[in-house]
Amino acid sequence: MGLGTEIRHKIAQRAAMEISDGMLVNLGIGIPSLVPDHLPAGHSIMFHAENGIVGMGKSPKEGEEDAHLCNAGGYPVTLRNGGSYCDSTTAFGMIRKGLIDVTILGALQVSENGDLANWIVPGKRVPGMGGAMDLAAKAKKVIVLMNHRDKNGKSKLVKRCTLPLTAKRCVHMVITEMGVFLVMKDGLLLTDLFLPYTIDEVKASTEAKFDISDSLTLLGE
Numbered sequence: 001m002g003l004g005t006e007i008r009h010k011i012a013q014r015a016a017m018e019i020s021d022g023m024l025v026n027l028g029i030g031i032p033s034l035v036p037d038h039l040p041a042g043h044s045i046m047f048h049a050e051n052g053i054v055g056m057g058k059s060p061k062e063g064e065e066d067a068h069l070c071n072a073g074g075y076p077v078t079l080r081n082g083g084s085y086c087d088s089t090t091a092f093g094m095i096r097k098g099l100i101d102v103t104i105l106g107a108l109q110v111s112e113n114g115d116l117a118n119w120i121v122p123g124k125r126v127p128g129m130g131g132a133m134d135l136a137a138k139a140k141k142v143i144v145l146m147n148h149r150d151k152n153g154k155s156k157l158v159k160r161c162t163l164p165l166t167a168k169r170c171v172h173m174v175i176t177e178m179g180v181f182l183v184m185k186d187g188l189l190l191t192d193l194f195l196p197y198t199i200d201e202v203k204a205s206t207e208a209k210f211d212i213s214d215s216l217t218l219l220g221e
Helices: 005-016 031-038 088-096 132-138 199-205
Strands: 024-027 046-049 053-056 079-085 102-105 109-111 141-145 173-175 179-184 187-194 210-219
Touching (some): 005 031, 005 141, 024 031, 031 102, 046 088, 053 088, 088 132
Parallel strands (some): 024 046, 024 102, 102 141, 141 173
Antiparallel strands (some): 046 053, 053 079
């Protein structure tokens, strides 16, 4: 079950609140690629792509795409002033040396203890886990943006991942169309609730056990 454009942007806008000037940030494909659209003009955040870009900008307008300028998923991007190119070896060197402050990824499943499964799509041929394994293991903070449920209506926040893992205990935060969850030492903590969803609806849609923050933030429709 896919999410509408407005909801996808709402998730990306909330994720943008987790990054600040001076950070080096890696973005996955899908909803994460929308994050630059929700940053103020003049920010100094540099977005990194595994194929060798540092300094990606907002998504290009339709008809203004550059066929030679794309992210690691092959989707068109723009380049900010001051941006630069490098080979993929250098790009991965930045990841493996621990220079990425935040990576914002999609996922198929996240467990209540922060395990990540995001590279095998059941029934589909995929080329491999790509840079996700490196990013999950070495980025200082891992944020997952995803649908709360899969196309069959099953929770993607699970007690234990049933798909092959990308990395164990690597996820720090999950943002879905229903809310924001922090991965704590003793499990998940719901910190933000997207209205008009209710706590009961989130509980009914979530396999993983979670606690509710005493200072729960309600995010508008």
